[in-house]
Amino acid sequence: MPANTKWILKNGSIIDGVNDEVLENAYIKVENGKISEVQQGEPRETEGFEIIDCTGKHILPGLIDCHVHLVWNGSADPQSVIKNEENDRIALEAYKHALDTLKLGVTTVRDLGAPDRTVLHVRNVIDSGLLEGPTIIASGAPICMTGGHVYYLGYESDGPDEVRKNTRRVLKEGADLVKVMATGGIYTKGEEPGSVQLTIEELSAAKEEALKKNKKVSAHADGIEGIMNCLEVGIDTIEHGIYADRQALEIMKNQGTFLVPTMAVMRQLISSPDIPAFALEKAKQVVGPHFSMLQEAVQIGVKIATGTDCGSPLTPPRYYYDELAIMHEAGMSEMEVIKASTAVAAECLGIEDQRGSISPGKFADLLIVDSNPLNDLNRLRGDKLVMKNGVLVS
Numbered sequence: 001m002p003a004n005t006k007w008i009l010k011n012g013s014i015i016d017g018v019n020d021e022v023l024e025n026a027y028i029k030v031e032n033g034k035i036s037e038v039q040q041g042e043p044r045e046t047e048g049f050e051i052i053d054c055t056g057k058h059i060l061p062g063l064i065d066c067h068v069h070l071v072w073n074g075s076a077d078p079q080s081v082i083k084n085e086e087n088d089r090i091a092l093e094a095y096k097h098a099l100d101t102l103k104l105g106v107t108t109v110r111d112l113g114a115p116d117r118t119v120l121h122v123r124n125v126i127d128s129g130l131l132e133g134p135t136i137i138a139s140g141a142p143i144c145m146t147g148g149h150v151y152y153l154g155y156e157s158d159g160p161d162e163v164r165k166n167t168r169r170v171l172k173e174g175a176d177l178v179k180v181m182a183t184g185g186i187y188t189k190g191e192e193p194g195s196v197q198l199t200i201e202e203l204s205a206a207k208e209e210a211l212k213k214n215k216k217v218s219a220h221a222d223g224i225e226g227i228m229n230c231l232e233v234g235i236d237t238i239e240h241g242i243y244a245d246r247q248a249l250e251i252m253k254n255q256g257t258f259l260v261p262t263m264a265v266m267r268q269l270i271s272s273p274d275i276p277a278f279a280l281e282k283a284k285q286v287v288g289p290h291f292s293m294l295q296e297a298v299q300i301g302v303k304i305a306t307g308t309d310c311g312s313p314l315t316p317p318r319y320y321y322d323e324l325a326i327m328h329e330a331g332m333s334e335m336e337v338i339k340a341s342t343a344v345a346a347e348c349l350g351i352e353d354q355r356g357s358i359s360p361g362k363f364a365d366l367l368i369v370d371s372n373p374l375n376d377l378n379r380l381r382g383d384k385l386v387m388k389n390g391v392l393v394s
């Protein structure tokens with residue numbers, strides 16, 4: 001079908017990403033890659049439209065993953081993948097992972113760390129229409145302290161001036177947002193998830209520069225001290241948030257800070273024999289507190305946006321659906337999980353006026369699924385049609 005095909009998806013049950021009510025027996029018109037009409041009943045003026053009968057099917061917005069690393073392939077040795085390859089090849093592999101992700105029904109990803117301009121190039125070729133792929137919102141290289149968390153992906157920066165310089169640099173390179181490493185993590189040897197990395201002064205410099213370009217800042221933040229530093233300087237999204245306590249979660253709720261939990265990767269790490277001992281030890285320590293934190297965040301009502309860390313060790317893109325199951329297990333209803341993966345995720349990325357929900361004017365990023373995901377989120381794993389910008393994904 002040509003890219004400018006006009007579609008009517010009719011007789012479907014629409015979960016629009018925003019409202020709690022399902023719109024039964026409804027149709028969606030798609031023209032020029034965007035949704036032009038959403039109504040209940042039978043469509044009029046159908047001439048020139050291709051019709052998809054969605055009787056018995058549910059239609060929902062294309063899913064969003066707020067935390068991926070497209071340059072990684074799920075290898076247990078993510079450092080070698082980067083250090084042993086040229087950027088040219090890394091970018092091509094990142095494109096392959098992006099396409100795999102789209103085919104799963106994830107139509108938008110936020111990439112939170114890739115060497116140099118690799119993923120920014122991939123984003124650009126997809127945006128230009130040259131290659132099919134998901135919408136990519138990308139941070140480019142993360143800003144970290146020298147030798148800090150996944151330093152081999154990032155721009156190592158020490159002191160507020162260097163952080164300021166490198167924040168300006170990634171924004172000049174075309175980053176959609178800035179990623180900072182506020183604490184240690186699991187998969188870099190010799191550091192602890194609880195320890196502070198970039199200081200509050202350094203985080204503040206990054207935030208200040210991002211604000212000048214109207215961009216958001218996302219922080220890898222596992223330990224409580226680093227999380228509190230992030231909240232004090234107004235970081236927009238907390239990634240992982242493992243040791244966030246009640247006080248931190250309440251501040252997040254009050255400030256409207258997003259939590260992107262990335263639980264699936266932790267469960268993968270503790271369940272594989274291929275993980276190096278140093279990472280396994282750390283993962284075992286954090287997996288319990290991480291889940292308890294997520295339960296508390298749900299109770300308090302923190303804004304939670306779905307993110308997986310896919311690409312990380314043993315977590316290729318299909319683990320997206322494991323993340324949804326864990327969020328449900330932590331106390332979110334099926335509808336809340338779908339919202340966290342669509343409209344709320346779009347808000348987390350700052351693209352809520354374009355994507356993440358089904359209403360006129362939004363890009364036609366849609367999933368048509370065979371059974372009702374509100375009965376069981378695992379049904380999203382099954383057969384489905386994926387539409388991206390009004391084009392069916394093959």
Ligand SMILES: [Zn+2]
Nearest residue numbers: 067069112309
């Ligand atoms: Zn990550």
